[in-house]
Amino acid sequence: MALKKHISLYPADLGNGTLKWIPPGNHEVQAMPSVAADIIPGERVTGDLGGSVYLQVLESDCEQLNGRNVVVGRKAYEYPNARATFKAPDKTPYYPILALATIDGEEGAEITIDCLVLQMLDTKDESGKALLREQIVGKHFKLSRNGKVFKLLIKNLVVVPExxxxxxxxxxxxxxxxxxxxxxxxxxxxxxxxxxxxxxxxxxxxxxxxxxxxxxxxxxxxxxxxxxxxxxxxxxxxxxxxxxxxxxxxxxxxxxxxxxxxxxxxxxxxxxxxxxxxxxxxxxxxxxxxxxxxxxxxxxxxxxxxxxxxxxxxxxxxxxxxxYVNIRGLALYGAFAGVGATPLRKVG
Known part of the structure; x- marks a missing residue:
C-alpha cells in the first residue's frame, strides 16, 4: 500500500541566487544554488550530486513538463546549457520546474500539498504566476527526485508579494x-x-x-x-x-x-x-x-x-x-493568514 502523506502548507523561496525550502518533519531550511540545466533524452547524470537535485518528470497531465529531466543546484554547472536565474533575461520558464525541485518525497509515497506558498523572483510577473498555476496546480505528477519515485498533487498556490x-x-x-x-x-x-x-x-x-x-x-x-x-x-x-x-x-x-x-x-x-x-x-x-x-x-x-x-x-x-528571513516568513504565513503552518527551528 502506498504511503499517503498530507501537507497543509509547504513554503519555498524561488530566489535568484538560492532556492530555499522547509520540508515537513525536520523543519530546517534546505538550500541549493538557483541554477538549472535540462538533460537531453539519453544523457546520463553521473557522479556525486552533492546536495543538488536530479528531477525527472516521469508522468504528468501537464504536457509541457511531462518527460522533462533537469538537474538543479551546483551539479548543473557541469552542463554547458546551465542557466543561473539571477542573470536569465526571462525567468518565467524556470518557475514550475524550480518549484517542483524543492519538494522531496519518500519512495512510493503519494503526497498531497494543500497550499504551496512561494516567494517568486518577481511577483509582478503575472505571466510567471499564470504559468505556475497552469502547469502545477491541480496537476498529477509522478516524479523521480534523486532516484526516489513518488506521486505529487498540489491543490493550491499562494504567491506572497516581494x-x-x-x-x-x-x-x-x-x-x-x-x-x-x-x-x-x-x-x-x-x-x-x-x-x-x-x-x-x-x-x-x-x-x-x-x-x-x-x-x-x-x-x-x-x-x-x-x-x-x-x-x-x-x-x-x-x-x-x-x-x-x-x-x-x-x-x-x-x-x-x-x-x-x-x-x-x-x-x-x-x-x-x-x-x-x-x-x-x-x-x-x-x-x-x-x-x-x-x-x-x-x-x-x-x-x-x-x-x-x-x-x-x-x-x-x-x-x-x-x-533565511524570506523562507522563515513564508513558513509563518499559515499563522499569519490563519491556515495550517510549518513550525520553525533555529538555523545554524
Missing part, C-alpha cells in the same frame, strides 16, 4: 513597535525589492518595487568581466554564478588548486558603489513617506554585504540570519 515575507517574519516574531510604519528592503542575488507597511499591515501605496540587476549578483558579473581576473585565470572567463557562490561563502576566490584567483580587492572596490545605488533606488520609491518610517529592515542574502550602511544609519536594522 519583500512581504520580511513583514510576516517581524510581525509574527513580535519585533515591531506598536503603531509603527516600517520599511523592508530585500537584497537578493539578482534584484533588490522593497515596500513600506502601515501599522495595520497594508502596503503603503507606491512603495512596493523590484529593481532588476541591482542585487549582489551585479558585483559578481562586474568581477567576471574584470580584465585582471580574466588574465589571472589564463584568459578564461569565470562564470558569474560561481563568483557569486564564492562571495556568499566568504572565500572570495575562484579557480582550480593550481590556478587559484583571489578577487577580494575587486569585491571591496565595487561594494561601496553598489550599496549606494541600492539605497538610492529604495529611497527614490519611499521619498513621499520616509519620514513616517520607524525602522528599515534589511534581509535577503545580499543584506550581509550592506552592514556598513546599517552601522552608520540610525533605524536601519539587518535582521538575524538575513538570508
Amino acid at each position: 519583500a512581504f515575507p520580511g513583514y510576516i517574519y517581524t510581525k509574527q516574531m513580535d519585533l515591531l513597535l506598536p503603531d509603527s510604519y516600517n520599511a523592508y528592503l530585500d537584497v537578493g542575488a539578482g534584484t533588490i525589492q522593497g515596500m513600506v507597511v502601515k501599522p495595520n499591515g497594508e502596503i503603503y501605496q507606491g512603495t512596493s518595487f523590484v529593481v532588476e540587476r541591482r542585487g549582489v549578483g551585479r558585483i559578481a558579473e562586474d568581477i567576471a568581466r574584470n580584465p585582471a581576473i580574466i588574465e589571472a585565470l589564463g584568459n578564461r572567463h569565470a562564470k558569474p554564478e560561481q563568483i557569486l557562490e564564492a562571495i556568499k561563502g566568504g572565500t572570495y576566490a575562484i579557480g582550480s588548486t593550481f590556478r587559484r584567483v583571489d578577487f577580494k580587492a575587486q569585491y571591496d572596490a565595487l561594494r561601496s558603489g553598489w550599496m549606494i545605488n541600492a539605497v538610492d533606488d529604495a529611497l527614490r520609491y519611499w521619498d513621499h513617506c520616509i519620514e513616517l518610517v520607524e525602522t528599515i529592515y534589511l534581509f535577503g542574502g545580499g543584506a550581509n554585504h550592506m552592514r556598513q550602511i546599517a552601522a552608520v544609519n540610525e533605524g536601519w536594522v539587518i535582521l538575524d540570519q538575513p538570508e
Whole structure:
C-alpha cells in the first residue's frame, strides 16, 4: 500500500541566487544554488550530486513538463546549457520546474500539498504566476527526485508579494513597535525589492518595487568581466554564478588548486558603489513617506554585504540570519493568514 502523506502548507523561496525550502518533519531550511540545466533524452547524470537535485518528470497531465529531466543546484554547472536565474533575461520558464525541485518525497509515497506558498523572483510577473498555476496546480505528477519515485498533487498556490515575507517574519516574531510604519528592503542575488507597511499591515501605496540587476549578483558579473581576473585565470572567463557562490561563502576566490584567483580587492572596490545605488533606488520609491518610517529592515542574502550602511544609519536594522528571513516568513504565513503552518527551528 502506498504511503499517503498530507501537507497543509509547504513554503519555498524561488530566489535568484538560492532556492530555499522547509520540508515537513525536520523543519530546517534546505538550500541549493538557483541554477538549472535540462538533460537531453539519453544523457546520463553521473557522479556525486552533492546536495543538488536530479528531477525527472516521469508522468504528468501537464504536457509541457511531462518527460522533462533537469538537474538543479551546483551539479548543473557541469552542463554547458546551465542557466543561473539571477542573470536569465526571462525567468518565467524556470518557475514550475524550480518549484517542483524543492519538494522531496519518500519512495512510493503519494503526497498531497494543500497550499504551496512561494516567494517568486518577481511577483509582478503575472505571466510567471499564470504559468505556475497552469502547469502545477491541480496537476498529477509522478516524479523521480534523486532516484526516489513518488506521486505529487498540489491543490493550491499562494504567491506572497516581494519583500512581504520580511513583514510576516517581524510581525509574527513580535519585533515591531506598536503603531509603527516600517520599511523592508530585500537584497537578493539578482534584484533588490522593497515596500513600506502601515501599522495595520497594508502596503503603503507606491512603495512596493523590484529593481532588476541591482542585487549582489551585479558585483559578481562586474568581477567576471574584470580584465585582471580574466588574465589571472589564463584568459578564461569565470562564470558569474560561481563568483557569486564564492562571495556568499566568504572565500572570495575562484579557480582550480593550481590556478587559484583571489578577487577580494575587486569585491571591496565595487561594494561601496553598489550599496549606494541600492539605497538610492529604495529611497527614490519611499521619498513621499520616509519620514513616517520607524525602522528599515534589511534581509535577503545580499543584506550581509550592506552592514556598513546599517552601522552608520540610525533605524536601519539587518535582521538575524538575513538570508533565511524570506523562507522563515513564508513558513509563518499559515499563522499569519490563519491556515495550517510549518513550525520553525533555529538555523545554524
